[in-house]
Amino acid sequence: MGSLTPGAAFIYERVGDEIYARESGAVERTLVGYDQKYDPRTTDGRPLRELLLEDKLWGNIRRAAQTNPALQDALDRAIMIYNLSKTND
Numbered sequence: 001m002g003s004l005t006p007g008a009a010f011i012y013e014r015v016g017d018e019i020y021a022r023e024s025g026a027v028e029r030t031l032v033g034y035d036q037k038y039d040p041r042t043t044d045g046r047p048l049r050e051l052l053l054e055d056k057l058w059g060n061i062r063r064a065a066q067t068n069p070a071l072q073d074a075l076d077r078a079i080m081i082y083n084l085s086k087t088n089d
Contacts, residue, residue, distance in 0.1 A: 009024040014035065022029035038045040065072040 005023060010021045011024055012032075013020045013022070013029060017035045018031055019033045019035060020029040021032045036045075036047065039047050041048045042051050061071065062075070065075050
């Protein structure tokens with residue numbers, strides 16, 4: 001729970017897309033999450049921009065792995081784990 005007190009009564013407040021919690025009677029609040037709108041253009045509802053940035057990141061990782069043996073090894077292991085997990089469902 002971070003800096004929140006376990007078992008305490010909390011008041012939740014929203015400021016834009018940010019969600020805060022504060023203990024009942026307290027003034028200080030803690031950021032506890034974000035409200036993400038469902039995006040019907042993606043398979044998991046994440047914002048399309050987030051999905052595109054993630055795809056760009058993976059593209060950059062794959063390109064960097066071509067000249068970085070440690071990164072290529074990590075990608076090979078991730079691919080192996082992914083393939084093994086698909087067959088063990």
